[in-house]
Amino acid sequence: MKLGLVIDLDVCVGCHACAVSCKQWNTSGTTGPLTDYQPYGEDPSGVWFNRIRHYEVGDYPHNKTINFPMSCMHCEQADCVDVCPTGASYKREEDGIVLIDQDKCMGCNYCSWACPYGARELDRESGVMKKCTLCVDRIYDENLAEIDRQPSCVITCPANARHFGDFDDPNSNVSQLTRERSGYQLMPELGYKPTNQYLPPRLTRPVPTDDVKKKSLISSIKEWTNKAIAR
Amino acid sequence: MHPALSVIFFTVASGAGYGLFILLALAHLLGLGDVDGKTLLWGGLLSLLLITAGLLSSVGHLANPKNAWRAFFRFKTSWLSREGVFAVLFYPFGFCYLLLAWLSDGAVGALTLVLGGVAVLLALITVFCTGMIYGCLKTIRQWNTSLTPTNYLLLGLASGCVVLVLVLLLTGQQADAMAGLGVALLVLAALAKGVYYFWMRTLSGPTINTATGFTRAQVRLLDAGHTAGTFLTDEFGYQAPLNQLFWMKVGVFVFGFVVPVLGLGAVLAGVGGGWFAGLAVVSVFVGVGAERWLFFAEARHVVNLYHGAQRT
Incomplete structure (x- = not known):
């Protein structure tokens, strides 16, 4: 098995719900707590396994906002595991999930240096590295209903922008989505072979503008006046 | 990369310690100079002191040092683990060699030769491993070169x-x-460092476009998604002002190479007794310290692309 995520950049609305539900599940899960530093202070910070950034692609008027969630890619060539001197970091053979044994980690940060995707964060409180577990304490839990045996972020996403499945199975939902929507990997040139795939935004028909009436002189003057006068 | 003082001290001190040991042992074993028991004792102790202080300082930057003993068990894949193994393996050989050579007051026997030879080899491998810890990282192009261990x-x-x-x-x-020999080594090291600095200006690699997959248009960061710093921005976001980088580079060449070469030149000319040699030592540590600071400060991790850097 090669478990991983597909993230649909076409429908992600950038609400950060996946990150919040990830934090909620994992802070009380096997790798928790995900410590917060000064949660009520001026500069609240803390450990997160999932972070969403927002980008502008292209130049106005042909621009688009892209909301970009990122968590561990569970790479096939996981250098973070290779560089770990203690053996705390490991990649499971049965499903490809990259995990950290909290009892073995010495907090040298070396694995985070080897990760190009910023997936690993040191918990300064406990002194050990933490990362996305693909909710390993959830996806195999037979006490949960089958539909709930998915990572917390996937279930939470209100836009259905996240999909979880087995990339080794060509007929799984994630393999089909990747095939049909030209899913791609991030920074493939580094050779980490990340498992997670990103679906690019669908092509949209441009809104025709040739039938828009030209501005009259008077409306141009009004517009200029409105801009020039400070309110 | 954030230039952590403990790691700078570790690499500078242990590097000099291993270098001192290697040259002391070679001078002794190959008869390159008059090395008697007293020189071996003081030189050897100083090298072990520098190495040990460096290694202890490297443990100091761990967030969870109680698990440091586990670092010897991933020899097969991790350069950090290899460095730890070779550093520890060096001690019995280095120590026994020094003891034996000191007890025989500098006479070279077969056992001294074997112990010394193995210790020199282990010292060289350890320094190489230190370089490879940084050199093997594909995420930091400024380090990912054979010039790093060199x-x-x-x-x-x-x-x-x-x-x-x-x-x-x-x-x-x-x-x-x-x-x-010192003048020759300093000139060689200065040349290699100069090559490295020139090579670094020609780099190209991942950009914000390949990082996000949008390769046919300009990509700009609108919002990083957090108001305060994170582990990622603290660890990888360090950026020194350009003029500071420039003056540090000048410092590397002046204090790291020019002043020590002049100091050793004074020794060769027989001027000033040991004073100029002492000046050279202080200067070379300042210069190499500046070099190590720059090594970190100029390194740009690719994760910065996700925080808005256009290229690394």
Whole structure:
């Protein structure tokens, strides 16, 4: 098995719900707590396994906002595991999930240096590295209903922008989505072979503008006046 | 990359310590200079002190040092683990060699030769491993080059040689041959460092476009998604002002190479006794410290692309 995520950049609305539900599940899960530093202070910070950034692609008027969630890619060539001197970091053979044994980690940060995707964060409180577990304490839990045996972020996403499945199975939902929507990997040139795939935004028909009436002189003057006068 | 003082001290001190040991043992075993028991004792102790202080400082930057003993068990894949193994393996050989050589007052026997030879080899491998810890990272293009371990080896040997000249002078030995070797090593290290700095200006690699997959248009960060700093921005976001980088680079060449070469030149010319050798030692540590600071400060991790950097 090669478990991983597909993230649909076409429908992600950038609400950060996946990150919040990830934090909620994992802070009380096997790798928790995900410590917060000064949660009520001026500069609240803390450990997160999932972070969403927002980008502008292209130049106005042909621009688009892209909301970009990122968590561990569970790479096939996981250098973070290779560089770990203690053996705390490991990649499971049965499903490809990259995990950290909290009892073995010495907090040298070396694995985070080897990760190009910023997936690993040191918990300064406990002194050990933490990362996305693909909710390993959830996806195999037979006490949960089958539909709930998915990572917390996937279930939470209100836009259905996240999909979880087995990339080794060509007929799984994630393999089909990747095939049909030209899913791609991030920074493939580094050779980490990340498992997670990103679906690019669908092509949209441009809104025709040739039938828009030209501005009259008077409306141009009004517009200029409105801009020039400070309110 | 954030230039952590503990790691800078570790690489500078242990590099010089191993360099000092290697040259001391080679000078002794190959008869490159008059190395008697007293020189071996003081030079050897100083090298072990530098190495040990460095290694202890490297443990100091761990967030969870109680698990440090586990770091010896991933020899097969991790350069950090390899460095730890070779560093520890060096101690019995280095210590026994020094003890034996000191007890026989500098006479070279078969056992001394074997122990010393193995210790020199282990010391070289350890410094190489230190360089490879950084050199193997594909995420930091400024480090991902064979010049990285080359520079670690050359700077370790050069700074160790400058220290050895002072030790020889303080123990009343002839230091001319070692001072000559020191000048040669310093010039070589300066050339390698110069090549590295010029090479670094030609780099190209991942950009914000390949990082996000949008390769046919300009990509700009609108919002990083967090108001305060994160582990990622603290660890990888460090950026020094350009003029500081420039003056540090000047400092590397002035204090790291020019002043020590002049100091050793004074030793060769027989001027000023040990004073110029002492000046050279202080200067070379300042220079190599600045070099190590720059090594980190100029390194740009690719994760910065996700925080808005257009290229690394």
